[in-house]
Each structure stands twice: as structure tokens, then as C-alpha cells.
Amino acid sequence: MRRRTSLQLIGLLCVVGIAAHLYFTPASRYRSPADFEEPGFGSGEIVEEEERESTIPRLPADKPKRDAVVAAFKHAWSAYARDAMGADEYHPISHRGTNLSRSGGIGYTVVDALDTMLLMRLDKEYTQASEWVRNSLTFDRDGRDRCFNTFETTIRVLGGLLSAYHLSSDKMYLNYATDLADRLLPSFNTPSGLPHSSTNLQLRVGIPDGSVSTAEATTLQLEFRYLAEQTGNKEYWYKVEKVMQVVDKAKLPNNLVPISMNSNDGSFTPSEIRLGSRGDSYYEYLLKQYLQTARTEPVYLRMYQDAMAGIHKELIRQTPKRKVWYTAELIPGGGGGDWRTSWSLQHKQDHLVCFLGGSLMLGATTVHLAEHHRQAKRAPALSRSPHSGPSRPPHMSELSEIGKRDWNAGVKLLDGCMETHKTATGMSPEIAMFLPDPGQPEREWHIKGSKPGGPASYDARYMLRPETTESLFLAWRLTGDPKYRDHAWGIFQAIEQHAKLPGGGYATVLDVDTVPARLDDKQETFFLSETLKYLYLTFADESVLPLEDYVFNTEAHPLPVFKPTIKPRFTL
Numbered sequence: 001m002r003r004r005t006s007l008q009l010i011g012l013l014c015v016v017g018i019a020a021h022l023y024f025t026p027a028s029r030y031r032s033p034a035d036f037e038e039p040g041f042g043s044g045e046i047v048e049e050e051e052r053e054s055t056i057p058r059l060p061a062d063k064p065k066r067d068a069v070v071a072a073f074k075h076a077w078s079a080y081a082r083d084a085m086g087a088d089e090y091h092p093i094s095h096r097g098t099n100l101s102r103s104g105g106i107g108y109t110v111v112d113a114l115d116t117m118l119l120m121r122l123d124k125e126y127t128q129a130s131e132w133v134r135n136s137l138t139f140d141r142d143g144r145d146r147c148f149n150t151f152e153t154t155i156r157v158l159g160g161l162l163s164a165y166h167l168s169s170d171k172m173y174l175n176y177a178t179d180l181a182d183r184l185l186p187s188f189n190t191p192s193g194l195p196h197s198s199t200n201l202q203l204r205v206g207i208p209d210g211s212v213s214t215a216e217a218t219t220l221q222l223e224f225r226y227l228a229e230q231t232g233n234k235e236y237w238y239k240v241e242k243v244m245q246v247v248d249k250a251k252l253p254n255n256l257v258p259i260s261m262n263s264n265d266g267s268f269t270p271s272e273i274r275l276g277s278r279g280d281s282y283y284e285y286l287l288k289q290y291l292q293t294a295r296t297e298p299v300y301l302r303m304y305q306d307a308m309a310g311i312h313k314e315l316i317r318q319t320p321k322r323k324v325w326y327t328a329e330l331i332p333g334g335g336g337g338d339w340r341t342s343w344s345l346q347h348k349q350d351h352l353v354c355f356l357g358g359s360l361m362l363g364a365t366t367v368h369l370a371e372h373h374r375q376a377k378r379a380p381a382l383s384r385s386p387h388s389g390p391s392r393p394p395h396m397s398e399l400s401e402i403g404k405r406d407w408n409a410g411v412k413l414l415d416g417c418m419e420t421h422k423t424a425t426g427m428s429p430e431i432a433m434f435l436p437d438p439g440q441p442e443r444e445w446h447i448k449g450s451k452p453g454g455p456a457s458y459d460a461r462y463m464l465r466p467e468t469t470e471s472l473f474l475a476w477r478l479t480g481d482p483k484y485r486d487h488a489w490g491i492f493q494a495i496e497q498h499a500k501l502p503g504g505g506y507a508t509v510l511d512v513d514t515v516p517a518r519l520d521d522k523q524e525t526f527f528l529s530e531t532l533k534y535l536y537l538t539f540a541d542e543s544v545l546p547l548e549d550y551v552f553n554t555e556a557h558p559l560p561v562f563k564p565t566i567k568p569r570f571t572l
């Protein structure tokens with residue numbers, strides 16, 4: 001889950017932007033959801049490989065821990081449903097809900113939580129949520145006061161609807177998804193093809209402000225491509241594919257991407273390069289786009305490989321003494337001349353970066369197998385192990401040189417993230433600086449902005465974010481090493497101990513290094529859709545969402561792998 005820029009600023013631009021845009025935009029096309037009532041695109045289709053039987057024993061559930069996570073979900077959901085059913089956001093201390101726009105909610109929390117309920121088999125909660133969708137959800141919301149973010153709406157609401165559709169086969173969700181996508185689509189009508197960062201869903205217009213975060217523009221693809229495949233409407237596919245082409249063309253010689261782009265001409269604007277906010281899920285979705293279409297689009301493999309090479313060279317670093325791995329950021333300019341070629345390093349790592357360890361491990365075991373292992377796969381009868389991936393954990397001989405490099409870095413970076421959990425609460429802060437902490441010499445990092453003995457900084461908080469649990473889930477599935485379950489359980493217990501409210505719900509912890517914890521009045525929707533889902537999956541039997549059959553969108557909504565029937569235009 002990758003997010004958050006300055007929403008206040010966007011709010012201001014909203015009003016001005018709409019006025020300007022209405023003037024220039026022709027009447028938008030409207031396709032009703034009923035236009036897609038065609039048969040033949042049933043959900044639940046997954047790509048069958050010749051041989052799915054594995055000689056590797058399945059990872060069994062840890063039932064008591066799995067059920068404890070389910071109980072936590074119920075504690076979080078029931079408080080929301082009691083105090084704020086239908087509201088976009090939930091404030092569990094003051095027991096109230098708020099909406100993103102004064103014109104009413106768009107199902108942010110409810111839709112985000114549907115698939116977790118389906119996976120956890122929470123029938124009562126699911127019925128309540130799906131009935132709310134059926135009776136109350138509408139995207140006919142103005143949002144003029146505070147525009148709807150194109151990316152957030154896509155990953156949470158469109159992604160949530162698509163996963164709910166896939167898991168339940170209830171066509172209602174596909175109809176809603178189609179309606180929402182049609183309202184978002186005009187945002188792609190820019191000179192460059194990069195989307196506007198905000199959209200007015202009621203008026204069906206994008207808000208032209210000239211600038212978009214790189215990760216926001218490049219983290220819509222899994223959702224729109226799956227919808228295109230399900231509906232047969234190629235426009236969804238081609239609009240998001242075009243974005244990848246524009247970014248690929250603009251990228252820097254080091255194969256990395258600055259976090260800000262100009263949506264008029266498709267160029268990068270002077271801005272940081274990082275794996276944290278506004279950069280992260282660009283890299284995540286390169287691998288996932290390749291996996292989503294059953295490895296049929298080598299262009300994304302090329303982009304992914306190039307980007308990882310750049311990350312190894314420019315961003316991955318180790319602390320001097322204990323060799324803790326982390327990623328740094330590049331700050332543009334300084335040396336004069338072209339900002340694109342002159343960078344300085346900042347040893348700052350967002351919690352968001354913790355998706356990277358698991359992603360590298362997943363990439364190593366899917367797209368970087370050794371040549372002989374790939375051939376063995378094509379002829380299962382000759383193979384020692386007929387399942388579709390390497391051993392668990394992989395033997396290094398099964399991986400290519402790049403695969404070994406990425407696997408090792410993934411493991412080390414995840415270890416590095418676990419270092420940032422060595423705090424008074426066991427939670428990791430929003431931002432860690434990998435520079436020695438004068439107050440705590442045994443730690444080779446410190447919380448950004450916090451001084452020993454001083455007040456906690458803004459970045460000392462833990463907002464119930466999922467990234468470490470996401471990587472732990474992947475690491476557990478790929479290795480079967482119980483240490484990853486232990487870490488996940490440690491994080492879960494920290495949440496239970498410090499973020500749980502006796503009256504229902506969970507709240508943001510303001511300073512991970514102070515106990516007893518002080519709390520902020522917010523239960524983020526991604527706690528229900530991501531953090532608790534990844535924890536649940538870590539303790540569930542591995543037949544729940546096998547990794548070979550699914551990609552998770554950046555909000556943890558699982559989408560099935562498919563062989564595309566639409567012919568891609570962006571190819572090698």
C-alpha cells in the first residue's frame with residue numbers, strides 16, 4: 001500500500017480545476033453497467049498448468065493464531081459497523097465516521113473489507129457489508145470539496161470490487177466496478193496519457209493540475225487490466241498500458257524513476273528517487289504485471305530487471321557495523337547542471353519500503369529461475385519436483401545469478417525491516433533514518449525527527465500499515481521457515497497490546513517508542529484489507545490463495561492470474 005501526498009493542496013486545486021476542465025471537456029460517454037451483462041466471462045478462472053501436484057508438503061494452518069487474527073478483524077469491523085456503517089473512514093476513539101467528500105461516501109471501508117471477510121468466511125459480516133453495497137453504494141458523488149484520488153479510489157474501491165467479484169462470483173460487484181472505472185477513465189485524457197491525480201466521479205472529469213505521482217500513475221494497471229479482461233472492453237487495458245509506455249520512455253539512465261511527473265508532457269519533474277511514498281508501487285507492479293498475465297508480456301520483465309539492477313546499484317545500502325540492509329533515497333540536484341545526473345544520498349527509509357523484501361523474494365523464485373530449472377519445468381516428467389516453482393526454501397542452484405542476488409537482498413532487507421520493529425512497542429515507525437541514534441547506540445537507526453528525550457516526531461507513528469506483514473507472508477510461503485510466522489505473530493501481538501481499543505476498533509499509535517502508547521483517532525481502511533489479511537494468510541493453510549494463481553494489488557486485493565485475450569500494444 002503506497003500512498004499519500006498532500007490532500008489539502010489537492011482540495012484547493014479541485015475547485016479551480018473543475019471549472020477549467022468543464023470548459024474544455026466534451027460531454028463524457030456513459031456506459032451503464034448493464035452494457036456488460038454479456039456471458040462468457042465467468043469469474044474464478046485461473047490459469048491451469050499441466051501439473052499442479054506438488055511433492056513439497058503443503059504448509060498447514062496454525063489454527064489458534066489464525067483464529068486470533070479473525071477475532072481481531074471482528075473487533076475492528078464490529079466497532080465500525082456499530083458507529084459508522086457506510087462511512088469512508090472510521091475514528092474509533094470518538095466513535096464516528098467521516099466521508100472523503102461532503103456529498104457522501106464511496107464505500108472506502110466497506111468495499112475494502114469485503115474480500116477479507118470472504119477469505120475468513122465471516123458470513124454474518126459479509127452479508128451485512130454486501131447488503132450495504134447493494135442498497136447504498138453509489139459513485140454518483142461530486143467530491144468538489146475534496147476530490148477523489150484516482151489512485152486511492154482504484155486500489156481500494158475498484159480493486160476491492162474486483163476481488164469480491166472473483167471470490168463470490170456475484171455479478172453485482174462487476175457492475176459496480178464497471179461503473180466506477182467508467183467514471184475514472186476520463187482522468188486518462190491528458191496530453192501525455194498519464195492520469196490526473198484526482199477525479200470528480202459525479203461529473204466524470206479528471207482535475208487538471210499538471211502533476212502526478214509516479215507510483216499513482218503506475219499502480220492502476222492490475223485493476224484496469226483485469227476489468228478489461230472480464231468485460232472485454234479494451235479501453236480499460238489500453239489506457240493504463242499507455243501509462244507504462246510513457247514512464248518507460250521517460251525513465252532515467254539508471255533505470256529508476258523520480259517520484260513526480262508532468263501529466264502534460266509525460267516527463268519527470270525534479271524530485272526524489274525512492275522506494276517509499278510515491279515511488280514504491282511502480283516497482284511492485286512491474287513484477288506483478290508480468291505475473292498477472294501468466295508471464296506472457298516480456299516487456300514488464302525487462303523493465304523489472306532493469307529497475308532492480310538500478311536499485312541494487314544506487315539504493316541498497318548496509319549500516320557500517322552490523323551490516324543491516326536498507327534502501328536509501330536519492331535527492332536531486334546540488335551539483336549544478338542537469339538534475340537528472342546529479343544526486344545525493346539520504347539514508348531514509350519509509351515503512352512503506354518494507355514491501356520490497358517480499359517482492360524481491362517473489363521475483364527471484366518466479367522469474368529468475370536457473371536455465372536448467374526452467375527447462376526441467378517444461379518437462380515435468382524429468383523433474384525432481386514437478387510443481388511449478390523451485391524448492392521451498394529455494395536451493396540456490398535453482399536460481400539464476402540475478403535470482404540469487406535478488407533472493408539474498410530480499411531476505412536481508414526483510415531482516416532490516418525487522419530491525420525497525422525493535423522499539424518499545426515492537427512496532428516500526430513511519431520513517432527510519434539509518435544513521436546512528438545518539439540515545440541508543442545499539443541501534444544503527446533512529447526515528448526521523450525524534451531527539452533523545454524530546455517529543456515524538458510525526459514520523460514516530462505506526463498507522464497499522466501492512467508492508468512488513470506483506471513481506472513476512474511472502475517469505476513464509478516461499479521458505480516455510482517458522483521464523484517468519486514468529487515475526488508476524490510478534491507484530492500481531494504488538495497491535496493487540498498497544499493499538500486495540502477496549503470499546504472496539506484499533507487506532508494509530510503516535511509514538512512506537514513510548515509505552516503506554518498514545519493513540520490517534522483513526523482506524524485506516526488498509527488495516528482491514530491488508531494488515532489483517534496478510535496476517536490471516538500467514539497463519540492459514542497455504543491452499544488459501546496459492547501464490548502461483550494470484551497477484552495481490554497494492555491494497556492486498558487478490559486478482560487471479562490469466563492468459564490475456566486482449567492483444568497488448570506495449571511490447572518489447
Ligand SMILES: *[C@@H]1O[C@H](CO)[C@@H](O)[C@H](O)[C@H]1NC(C)=O
Nearest residue numbers: 086087097098099104105106
Ligand atoms: C457518509 O456517507 C454515507 C453514505 O455513503 C452516509 O450514510 C453517511 O451518513 C455519511 N456520513 C457522514 C458523517 O456524513
